[in-house]
Amino acid sequence: MPDIKVTPLGAGQDVGRSCILVSIGGKNIMLDCGMHMGYNDDRRFPDFSYITQNGRLTEFLDCVIISHFHLDHCGALPYMSEMVGYDGPIYMTHPTKAICPILLEDFRKITVDKKGETNFFTSQMIKDCMKKVVPLNLHQTVQVDDELEIKAYYAGHVLGAAMVLIKVGSESVVYTGDYNMTPDRHLGAAWIDKCRPDILISESTYATTIRDSKRCRERDFLKKVHETIERGGKVLIPVFALGRAQELCILLETFWERMNLKAPIYFSTGLTEKANHYYKLFITWTNQKIRKTFVQRNMFEFKHIKAFDRSYADNPGPMVVFATPGMLHAGQSLQIFKKWAGNEKNMVIMPGYCVQGTVGHKILNGQKKLEMEGRATLEVKLQVEYMSFSAHADAKGIMQLIRMAEPRNMLLVHGEAKKMEFLKDKIEQEFSISCYMPANGETTTVTTNPSVPVDISLPLLKREMALGGPLPDPKKPRTMHGTLIMKDNSLKLVSPEQALKELGLSEHQLRFTCRVHLQDPHSDADTLARLYSHLKSVLKGYTVQHLPDGTVMVESIVLKVSSSGDDPNLKVILLSWSYQDEELGSFLSSLLKKGLPSAL
Amino acid sequence: MIRWRGEEVVFESMDQCSDEAEDWFMDSLHMYKDLHVFQLEHPTKVIEWTSEKSICVAGYSSPKNEILELLLPLKLYAGGKQGLCPERDFKVEHGGFSEEPVECLRHIFGKRCLVSSGRNSSKLQVWDIGGDDTDIIRRTGVLNLSDSSPKSRKIASGLTEDPSVLHGYQISNVQLTELASGKVIYSIGSDSVDAVSGLQFVNASAFVVCGNNGSLYLGDTRDPKIECFALQETTSRSDWTFGLRSGQPESDSSSCTVARLSSSGQVFVSDLRKMSTPVRRAQINVQHGDASSEFLTVTWAPALDNALAVSGFDGSVLVFDTTSWTTESQTPEPIFVHRGHIMSCEMETDDSPVMVTTHAWHPWRPRTLLSAASDGSMHVWDWVDKNNETL
Secondary structure (H helix, E strand, O other): OOEEEEEEOOOOOOOOOOOEEEEEOOEEEEEOOOOOOOOOOHHHOOOHHHOOOOOOOHHHOOEEEOOOOOHHHHOOHHHHHHHHHOOOOEEEEHHHHHHHHHHHHHHHHHHHHHOOOOOOOOHHHHHHHHOOEEEEOEOOEEEOOOOEEEEEEEOOOOOOOEEEEEEEOOEEEEEOOOOOOOOOOOOOOOOOOOOOOOEEEEEOOOOOEEOOOHHHHHHHHHHHHHHHHHOOOEEEEEOOOOOHHHHHHHHHHHHHHHHOOOOOEEEOHHHHHHHHHHHHHHHHHHHHHEEEEOOOOOOOOOOOEEEOOHHHHHOOOOEEEEEOOOOOOOHHHHHHHHHHOOOOOOEEEEOOOOOOOOHHHHHHOOOOEEEOHHHOEEEOOOEEEEOOOOOOOOHHHHHHHHHHHOOOEEEEEOOOHHHOHHHHHHHHHHHOOEEEOOOOOOOEEEEOOOOOOOEEOHHHHHHHHHOOOOOOEOOEOOOOOOEEEEEOOEEEEEOHHHHHHHHOOOOOOOEEEEEEEEEOOOOHHHHHHHHHHHHHHHOOOOOEEEEOOOEEEEOOEEEEEEEOOOOOOEEEEEEEEEHHHHHHHHHHHHHHHOOOOOOO | OEEEEOOEEEEOOOOOOOHHHHHHHHHHHHHEEEEEEEEOOOOEOOOEEOOOOEEEEEEOOOOOEEEEEEEOOHHHHOHHHHHHOOOOOEEEEEEEEEOOOEEEEEEOOOOOEEEEEEOOOOEEEEEEOOOOOOOEOEEEEEEEOOOOOOOOOEEEEOOOOOOEEEEEOEHHHOEEEEOOOOOEEEEOOOOOOOEEEEEEEOOOOEEEEEEOOOOEEEEEOOEEEEEEEOOOOOOOOOOEEEEEEOOOOOOOHHHOEEEEEEOOOEEEEEEHHHOOOOOEEEEOOOOOOOOOOOOOEEEEOOOOOOEEEEEOOOOOEEEEEHHHOOOOOOOOOOOEEEOHHHHOOOOOOOOOOOOEEEEEEOOOOOOEEEEEEOOOEEEEEEEOOHHHOOO
């Protein structure tokens, strides 16, 4: 039966490492190649031994697709392509291609330089890996090869995030990566057409949550900033610049305007450059089919936000500073943090996940004393706030996406099956489709029902119609005979004669002959008559004829009786049949070997 | 912001929210300590606490509905470490399917069990919420009531060891049914056909029933006789509901305050042990003369003295301090008004104005409430008392 196989790779049920293998129409595709941030050993990489025990992956994979730049979706990519070995195409959107290497390099630096890891990919490996990347545009069908095509759709979530449609023949799969269905301040919501894939694969991390509104998260952010400023404290916001900083800046700018606040807001210079870079990427990415823009102002120019100079960090009084890097692991944000950490009036707002080993990670775990270079300890007295702004789809969002795409089957990864039975039931009941929830390492096989288009020759069609009977009805399929010719990529149904002609073959007839010896003390003619009666009584429902030319015919099988002059009672029954009647012919010969009943 | 219309990207102005809504949002920074706004797929008219951290909600707007047990955002329970906890979302712990709209839902005291009543149904459904090994709320049984009129029953959980449920739609058919056996273990001995608007146990055997006409009935499961305390004045055709304030479920009726609320905005506060004395009263300013009583809810704060919350007239929840209320009717100003359901711009234009369907207080956080509305919104909010600012 035709089917599609889906296997989420990796050990354990933990979220944090997206890497899914799909086998469709003879093609193997790897979806995302994430790193698990919680582990320090090989468990952080997906388990590629599923693909092959040892050796390179190139011949086993037709392509790799990366949905977006978050490390839990692309963190293991250089490891996979350069250390395990893969030379085929890696597909991702333009912004993802631009941002991935930056994040990977940052991540590499933290892991190797800060934590002293040795079994890790190098800067050169990141560069070599990115050389294999083929960028994707939204809504553009890309032919990976003759049979495999892919198409990217807008996923929201972060800049460049895409959902991907993978198609081979008439079978298809859609992989969502991370997406959100409620519009964001600057990224919008995911969208896909009614592509009716055989399987829709979605992360189920937030499937059993009901998300608090974006506005409330923003409110909390503004409240915390405002309270700190009111008491004369300083707020440090370490950001990676891409998207998050822009959003928060817009928020603060509006708030400052409205509340007529005077405290300065600064944007570190490193950020300004990155912001411009981001801006260009952003406009190109969303410019793909912009109809009209009536943006009230340039989203990247602010009235109240000024460029930062490192000397400002010592200025008295309240201020807000956006600085890189985002996890406080080095550079300007760490420098500022060191200056401000000792004052409980101050605050640091962490807007996202921090990798293990970074200062950000430590303070988010509640650490109050940090060991810095040169054995110096830093006391953390300032207020630490962990705020999550990332946009993810919840249960409602998943239902909305299913409504949009109309898949034939649903597959949820990265969830605990027994904690998602309700969602599974909900999906199955509302949409009448099956919902699968494989564990990591477990393969789900979904049987598909692909339609195979075949051209039928007109004469053959006419011949079938001439046979009479009811008109063809989609609900009542009719069996017909023909010869299927598969040439190049087309399938054609013609009559056997036509096929022989086209292929330049001559038709052969195959006949079997068999002799059965019988003792029968009658004349040849009488034996034949007895034979006829016998067969007529046994083979009810078949056409048995006694012909004037001295033969008996059963369907198309010919039977003749003869005897030799020496022994007139030794009869020889000659049976002859064409191969189409092989079964009946064999049956007759076995039957006759038993002899004729004497009662006749 | 950016919107997708089909395959095209369109930039749209952020001024989708009205100025009023923006103002409210900005004011919310000092009006609330915590504010969480959620959107359920379907609206609920019940919020029932099943544990200190979880509630059950159930749909009423479709033929087939969901019952959900939701774990409150962990951030609310992080105490001093609130800053380090980013968890702002509700977690759907358990879910089940109901074949009918759920009118009334009650958690059975001490058990992982729910009882629900449907609209126009003479049956009560019994559900097992489930433990750690499953996330399905399973229907474990049906109680076929002796009176088979298809009218929605009001229900209340028994407070005894053996799970039981008190139910009825009119005084004469209020009964106590034992869940395990389905047997009726108590029936009110009265012929009164007054419609029931609510009932509740005060302790293991004493209970209160509120009539739709505002009468209060005090009973005890050890005695079929009940005492009726009708309202002194005729109050035309208003519908009444009630809210009971008691220390703990085990307290005796001597420390119970009861508030009665009418669909015309009248509130009467009485002491259950002194029902004959004049009630303390107030008139709430309500826009419409006589609102529908479907969503009328009045509750006492469990952890805040004399705080009374009222909703069901419109899209807001009003909180009053009843300390100063006297027997002379007055029109008190609420100490807080939650307008979140009206102000949260969902950018969907609805024909009918949004109505708060129900609300509930947090069991021990003094000023935390949960409220649900007809548009499916669900809010968790901790308001700031301007008069006693203890932030």
